[in-house]
Amino acid sequence: MTAPLIPQPIGDDWKAWGGRLVRHLARAMPRLQFxxxxxxxSENGIIAWDDVNGYxxxxxxxxxxxxxxxDGHYAGAVAADQTAAAADTAYALTYSSSxxxxxxxxxxxxxxxxxxxxxxxxxxxxxxxxxxSSTVTFWFWPRVNGVxxxxxxxxxxxxxxxxxxxxxxxxIFNFSAGDYLEAMWAVDSTSGYLNASTAxxxxxxxxxxxxxxxxxxx
Numbered sequence: 001m002t003a004p005l006i007p008q009p010i011g012d013d014w015k016a017w018g019g020r021l022v023r024h025l026a027r028a029m030p031r032l033q034f035x036x037x038x039x040x041x042s043e044n045g046i047i048a049w050d051d052v053n054g055y056x057x058x059x060x061x062x063x064x065x066x067x068x069x070x071d072g073h074y075a076g077a078v079a080a081d082q083t084a085a086a087a088d089t090a091y092a093l094t095y096s097s098s099x100x101x102x103x104x105x106x107x108x109x110x111x112x113x114x115x116x117x118x119x120x121x122x123x124x125x126x127x128x129x130x131x132x133s134s135t136v137t138f139w140f141w142p143r144v145n146g147v148x149x150x151x152x153x154x155x156x157x158x159x160x161x162x163x164x165x166x167x168x169x170x171x172i173f174n175f176s177a178g179d180y181l182e183a184m185w186a187v188d189s190t191s192g193y194l195n196a197s198t199a200x201x202x203x204x205x206x207x208x209x210x211x212x213x214x215x216x217x218x
Contacts, residue, residue, distance in 0.1 A: 072215025132191035
C-alpha cells in the first residue's frame with residue numbers, strides 16, 4: 001500500500017518542517033490507505049480503501065474482503081387491497097417504500113432493484129382474505145430478473161367466508177448489481193384477495209403485504 005508523501009525538511013529550519021509534518025499527519029492519519037495493485041493481504045486485519053469499487057476492504061485469509069457499508073436496505077408495504085383479475089394467474093406486487101438506501105423501486109415499480117452486489121435477507125408477509133365459503137388457495141413466490149426462483153413458493157388456503165390469515169417467510173438471496181426482485185402472487189379463485197385492514201380506535205392499519213430487505217455482506 002502507498003501512503004501520502006511525508007514533507008521533507010528544507011534547509012536548517014526544523015521548526016517549520018515540524019509544523020508541516022504535524023499538519024500532514026493530521027490530514028493523513030484519519031484516512032485509509034488506498035489498496036493498489038501490489039497491496040498484500042497476507043497479514044490479517046489490514047484495512048484499506050478500494051477506490052476502483054468504492055468501498056473499504058480488510059485483509060482476511062490471504063484475500064481482500066469487502067467491508068459492507070450501510071447502504072443496502074429497503075422497507076415497503078402495499079397499503080390497499082389487492083385483487084386478482086383472473087384465477088390461476090401470476091401478478092406482481094408493487095410496494096411503496098418507507099425506507100430505501102441502495103435498493104429502490106425500478107421501472108415498472110413492481111421491480112425492486114439492487115444497486116450493489118451481495119447477499120441480502122428478504123422478509124415477506126401478506127394478509128390473505130376470502131369472501132367465499134369454499135376453500136381458496138393462494139400462492140406466493142419471488143421472481144428475480146423475470147425468472148421464477150425454483151422451489152420458493154409459499155402455498156396456503158382459507159376455508160370460509162371472512163377468513164383472514166397472515167403468511168410470511170424470510171430467505172437469503174445473492175444479487176448482482178442491477179438485479180431486480182419481484183414478489184409474485186396468484187389465487188385459484190377471484191374470491192380470494194390480499195386484505196389491507198383500516199385502522200381502528202385501538203390498533204393501526206394493517207397493509208396487504210410488506211417486504212423488508214437488509215444487506216448482509218458483499
